[in-house]
Amino acid sequence: MKKNWKELDIALIVKKGGTAQDFKTGDWRSSKPLWDQEKCKQCLICWLFCPDSSIEVKDGKMTGIDYEHCKGCGICAKECPFKAISMEEEKK
Amino acid sequence: MSNIVAKTGNEAMAEAMRQINPDVVAAYPITPATEIVQIFSSFVSDGKVDTVFVPTESEHSAISACIGAAASGARVMTGTSSQGLALMHEILFIASGLRLPMVICEVNRALSAPINIHCDHSDTMASRDAGWIQIFSEDPQEAYDQTILAMKLSEDIFFPAMVTTDGFIISHAMSRLEMYSDKEVQDFLGEHKTPYNILDTEKPMTVGSIVLQDFYMEIRTQMAAEMFKAKAKIQDAYAEFNKKMNRNYNVIEKYFMDDAEYVIVALGSTAGSARYLCEKLRENNEKVGVVKPRVFRPFFAPELVEILENAKGVAVLDRSDMMSSTGGHLFNELKSAFYGNAKQPPMKNYIYGLGGRDINMSDIEKVLHDIKEFSVSKVKDSDVKYITVRE
Amino acid sequence: MKDFFEIRWHGRGGQGAKTVALLFADAALATGKYIQAFPEYGPERMGAPVQSFNRLADREITVHCSVENPDVVVILDQSLMSTVDTTEGLNDGGVLIINTVKKPSEIREAYKVRKEIKIFTVDASKISVDEIGSNKPNTPMFGALIKATSILDFDKMLLDTEEKLKKKFKSKPEVVAGNINSIKRAYQEVVAE
Numbered sequence: 129m130k131k132n133w134k135e136l137d138i139a140l141i142v143k144k145g146g147t148a149q150d151f152k153t154g155d156w157r158s159s160k161p162l163w164d165q166e167k168c169k170q171c172l173i174c175w176l177f178c179p180d181s182s183i184e185v186k187d188g189k190m191t192g193i194d195y196e197h198c199k200g201c202g203i204c205a206k207e208c209p210f211k212a213i214s215m216e217e218e219k220k
Numbered sequence: 221m222s223n224i225v226a227k228t229g230n231e232a233m234a235e236a237m238r239q240i241n242p243d244v245v246a247a248y249p250i251t252p253a254t255e256i257v258q259i260f261s262s263f264v265s266d267g268k269v270d271t272v273f274v275p276t277e278s279e280h281s282a283i284s285a286c287i288g289a290a291a292s293g294a295r296v297m298t299g300t301s302s303q304g305l306a307l308m309h310e311i312l313f314i315a316s317g318l319r320l321p322m323v324i325c326e327v328n329r330a331l332s333a334p335i336n337i338h339c340d341h342s343d344t345m346a347s348r349d350a351g352w353i354q355i356f357s358e359d360p361q362e363a364y365d366q367t368i369l370a371m372k373l374s375e376d377i378f379f380p381a382m383v384t385t386d387g388f389i390i391s392h393a394m395s396r397l398e399m400y401s402d403k404e405v406q407d408f409l410g411e412h413k414t415p416y417n418i419l420d421t422e423k424p425m426t427v428g429s430i431v432l433q434d435f436y437m438e439i440r441t442q443m444a445a446e447m448f449k450a451k452a453k454i455q456d457a458y459a460e461f462n463k464k465m466n467r468n469y470n471v472i473e474k475y476f477m478d479d480a481e482y483v484i485v486a487l488g489s490t491a492g493s494a495r496y497l498c499e500k501l502r503e504n505n506e507k508v509g510v511v512k513p514r515v516f517r518p519f520f521a522p523e524l525v526e527i528l529e530n531a532k533g534v535a536v537l538d539r540s541d542m543m544s545s546t547g548g549h550l551f552n553e554l555k556s557a558f559y560g561n562a563k564q565p566p567m568k569n570y571i572y573g574l575g576g577r578d579i580n581m582s583d584i585e586k587v588l589h590d591i592k593e594f595s596v597s598k599v600k601d602s603d604v605k606y607i608t609v610r611e
Numbered sequence: 612m613k614d615f616f617e618i619r620w621h622g623r624g625g626q627g628a629k630t631v632a633l634l635f636a637d638a639a640l641a642t643g644k645y646i647q648a649f650p651e652y653g654p655e656r657m658g659a660p661v662q663s664f665n666r667l668a669d670r671e672i673t674v675h676c677s678v679e680n681p682d683v684v685v686i687l688d689q690s691l692m693s694t695v696d697t698t699e700g701l702n703d704g705g706v707l708i709i710n711t712v713k714k715p716s717e718i719r720e721a722y723k724v725r726k727e728i729k730i731f732t733v734d735a736s737k738i739s740v741d742e743i744g745s746n747k748p749n750t751p752m753f754g755a756l757i758k759a760t761s762i763l764d765f766d767k768m769l770l771d772t773e774e775k776l777k778k779k780f781k782s783k784p785e786v787v788a789g790n791i792n793s794i795k796r797a798y799q800e801v802v803a804e
Contacts (some may be wrong), residue, residue, distance in 0.1 A: 131436035135444070138415050138438045139319040140379060140431055148522030226637040226646060307717050337652070359675070393649035394636050396671075492673035580676040 147203030167212035174204035229390035232360035234259035239405035243294035244330035246274035246285035253327040256299035279304040290320035293417035302329035316351030321374035329387040338576020339387035341540040353381035354517040393577035473512040480509025480583035486537040521557035529563040615668035622687035631749035632663035641771035703727035710735040733801040742793040754797030
């Protein structure tokens with residue numbers, strides 16, 4: 129249930145940080161990036177360019193793609209110098 | 221301990237600002253309000269206040285900077301007039317929508333075109349729906365007192381406030397001013413209150429996010445309800461001010477209203493002139509009185525109805541026109557306040573003094589004669605009259 | 612009917628007609644009066660005719676209209692009398708005080724001032740040149756005004772003005788002395804008919 133007008137915080141401020149994470153945008157995607165670990169040299173250029181912080185990195189190494197937030201823009205595939213990311217049509 | 225000095229309205233407001241000692245003042249100059257921030261900026265350079273003074277490139281930027289500062293937990297003030305207030309217009313709604321306390325020292329001046337630098341209430345009235353508290357002052361003393369009062373009030377109710385004086389008539393007119401000590405002002409204000417602080421790293425937050433059909437209606441309803449509640453708090457604020465600062469102010473001032481038959485309702489400096497006239501007419505046993513609303517927003521409708529409903533005639537003086545064919549702002553509010561009331565005193569609107577046109581004693585006396593005639597006459601063809609104008 | 616005293620000052624832009632009204636109000640306040648001082652804002656140009664006003668009373672003044680019927684008119688520059696209607700609204704028994712080298716009778720003759728108006732003259736320009744070193748007739752006119760009207764206690768006013776000038780001109784004591792002397796001289800030298 130959404131809050132009624134008496135229950136809302138003043139000026140409708142959002143009282144915590146990082147709330148964009150709660151907003152799943154992965155289902156906006158019409159094409160999907162696929163990561164080829166063999167070709168990947170861990171340059172992290174994809175991480176640098178991804179506008180949605182959807183390249184998952186752990187201990188300085190790429191570990192995968194966050195499909196809950198990736199909107200499928202394809203920038204990572206375009207920028208990857210080693211063609212380690214390719215785009216395929218989303219089948220849902 | 222009070223200190224009696226001679227100050228103009230602008231000087232009085234600048235002194236109030238000095239004693240309030242806001243954290244941030246962002247401003248852009250405009251006649252006739254320029255002096256307020258000009259004098260204040262010299263307080264800044266003389267080290268008399270701790271304020272960060274931000275000279276901006278426009279009023280739009282000035283009020284925007286005020287919002288940023290207020291959202292960051294600062295006590296904030298600015299000053300403006302006329303086109304300046306008009307340029308702030310879109311941002312005024314953001315200040316109130318974000319429920320940020322702040323005070324504008326606003327000097328009432330006509331709006332262009334044609335260009336004019338003198339007093340009328342068009343500028344303030346044009347921002348009446350912006351969700352700000354609007355307070356009118358009759359003279360420099362009231363401007364000084366109400367600026368201090370508004371700062372505290374604004375922080376108590378989390379609505380921004382503008383305190384106005386009449387351009388040149390009060391802003392540039394020197395009169396006797398009784399000042400408080402800096403300590404008395406600081407004690408009255410107390411600890412600065414802020415609804416939230418975006419710089420509080422312990423509590424990260426988002427302010428001003430987009431709100432669509434799902435929540436906008438709710439948050440505006442909440443604001444309206446809070447503005448309704450603010451009326452009682454405004455009355456409390458005046459009572460507290462009177463007690464602590466030894467004044468005798470009311471949200472609506474009544475002069476000779478115990479048995480007044482014909483009443484003038486006016487805002488700002490004109491109410492003072494009308495009061496003097498009534499005092500003189502009372503010497504000839506004429507039952508005339510004056511009602512001076514100090515607070516225009518929120519509008520104290522039932523309270524005004526109660527004060528006015530037994531009058532034989534009510535003359536509403538407006539120094540602004542709505543250009544709607546229905547008269548001025550105060551008149552429209554009052555007329556609507558009386559809808560459905562059992563008692564309906566004859567009421568007529570007198571639009572006067574636009575662009576600084578003087579209203580003198582005989583003009584006000586003529587209004588009283590006219591409202592008497594209007595009240596008894598059977599034919600009431602027009603209830604809006606333009607006075608102080610060449611016919 | 613009215614229970615306050617009204618003054619209209621006539622000057623030229625740059626002569627200090629606005630300042631003198633403010634200073635006079637401040638001085639009157641110090642003697643215990645309720646005061647108002649306000650200029651007429653219009654063409655703020657050097658040499659253009661300008662006016663300013665005072666109201667003084669022993670009670671609170673709530674009137675905020677312009678001054679239409681002054682009790683006293685003070686003219687800082689005699690030449691204004693040929694271009695501006697300086698006696699406008701001045702009632703019978705009203706007082707006209709002029710900075711001029713002429714005698715009151717000569718002014719009455721030259722400008723056809725009706726006999727019901729009292730005329731006082733003083734050469735405030737010369738006094739200010741002698742005492743301050745420049746043609747600043749506004750402050751000396753204080754002295755002439757008080758002598759002609761007895762509206763304020765002269766000694767109290769002088770003392771207060773001296774205090775204020777001392778604060779304003781800390782590093783220039785000669786300015787203070789010059790102004791005070793010029794007010795005193797105008798008080799002594801102003802002449803009636």
